[in-house]
Each structure stands twice: as C-alpha cells, then as structure tokens.
Amino acid sequence: MRLVDFNAKTPLIGMSMVFLAMVVVAVTAYLHVGWYSIVGYGVAAVIAVFGFVFTFRDIPTPPHEPNGADAPDSGSGR
Numbered sequence: 001m002r003l004v005d006f007n008a009k010t011p012l013i014g015m016s017m018v019f020l021a022m023v024v025v026a027v028t029a030y031l032h033v034g035w036y037s038i039v040g041y042g043v044a045a046v047i048a049v050f051g052f053v054f055t056f057r058d059i060p061t062p063p064h065e066p067n068g069a070d071a072p073d074s075g076s077g078r
Contacts, residue, residue, distance in 0.1 A: 010054055017051025 021044040028040030 010057065014051045014054030014056070017047050017054060021045070021048035021051060 024040060024044040024047065028037050028044065031037075031040075
C-alpha cells in the first residue's frame with residue numbers, strides 16, 4: 001500500500017478504533033468479571049485515545065488569521 005493511500009484512510013482507521021473501544025467497554029460492562037474489568041476498561045481507554053489521535057491528526061491549520069484576513073505567504077517555498 002502506498003503512503004498516500006494510508007494517509008487518506010487514517011481518519012477511517014481512527015474512527016474504527018473509537019468504535020472498537022466502545023464495543024470493548026460494552027462487552028466488559030456486560031461480563032462484569034470483577035477486577036478483570038479494570039483491564040478491559042484500560043484497554044478500551046488506550047484504544048480510544050489512539051483512535052482519537054488517528055482521526056484528527058490530519059487536520060491542517062487554517063490558512064487565515066483570526067481577524068478573517070488571509071495570512072500572507074511565509075515564503076517557505078512549499
């Protein structure tokens with residue numbers, strides 16, 4: 001898989017991870033096996049955090065200044 005294809009699918013992977021975390025929480029709450037539930041909730045929290053980061057990491061900074069005017073070109077050559 002080319003890197004460009006992976007970058008386009010990153011938000012989908014992130015949202016899938018968030019939904020997977022919700023499923024893990026639902027199963028853990030349903031089973032309710034005492035202290036082992038802490039492991040399930042911990043795993044779900046880690047999955048949710050990574051999914052959230054994957055979902056929103058590709059959002060670029062806005063190309064305008066806070067007052068609504070267009071930002072001048074920084075001349076970085078990009």
